[in-house]
Amino acid sequence: MLFTRRNFVASAAAATVAAQARGKPNFVFILADDHAGYVLGCDGNRQAETPNIDRLASQGTRFAANYCNSPVCTASRQSFLTGQLPHAAGVTVLSTALDPGKPTIAKQLKTAGYTTAVFGKMHFNRPASPGLHGFDEMFTEGELNRAWQAAGGKPLPPGTAARTLPWRPFQTPAYEWLNAGNLPYPRFENEMRSAFLLGRVREYLDTSKDKQFALWVSFQEP
Known part of the structure; x- marks a missing residue:
């Protein structure tokens, strides 16, 4: 399969x-990457077919008002991983490496x-x-x-x-x-x-x- x-x-x-x-x-x-929140069936999109994500949303908790901390890929990912804003995580541009000592x-x-x-x-x-x-x-x-x-x-x-x-x-x-x-x-x-x-x-x-x-x-x- x-x-x-x-x-x-x-x-x-x-x-x-x-x-x-x-x-x-x-x-x-x-x-x-680049998956806008509105491109989900659970968000009311009638063209997007996302049955399993929709099921997770219905059985769990769906946060409808989330904001990305940075438009830059690397900074956004490391902000999510560390729980810190990009400037606090020390990652603000695409090529910055996350400090291994960060939580x-x-x-x-x-x-x-x-x-x-x-x-x-x-x-x-x-x-x-x-x-x-x-x-x-x-x-x-x-x-x-x-x-x-x-x-x-x-x-x-x-x-x-x-x-x-x-x-x-x-x-x-x-x-x-x-x-x-x-x-x-x-x-x-x-x-x-x-x-x-x-x-x-x-x-x-x-x-x-x-x-x-x-x-x-x-x-x-x-």
Whole structure:
């Protein structure tokens, strides 16, 4: 079965319910780049199909008046992780690295006996290593992108025209698919970076059923 973001949310919800039955909840933090809050069925959007997120919202607590602390990706992520405003966390621009000595939610949960892991885009701007910022296991963007590219994918259909984007003509050029609107998208869904990421997340969930865990899953796609 293709492990998509939709059935991941469903399985993650089941994992937290199972943990609550044991008396101590697991934590799953799900982040996505550029995902506006109004693009959710639970927010009244009639085009967005988000049944599992809607179910989480109906069974839990939905905060309808949240404000991002920074429009910059790195600063916003580290503000969320530390519970501090960007200037207090010391991360205000895209390339700033979070000080390893800063308090984080992951460190607090480790102190409470949780196993911690992070998968996906986090913009720590440091090489991933066990223990960094309180995470026992890390599979963040650098390692993720290298592993995803090494895994390869299905070839494009014959005749798919492409050109190198002029703003990135270096070692790993970006490509613009000239007829992208006609590509058979479902055929390539399993080769998307998010699907590859979720394969690794599923492995983690399968081996962590008997653990108290706190898991961060951060998608680069909205």
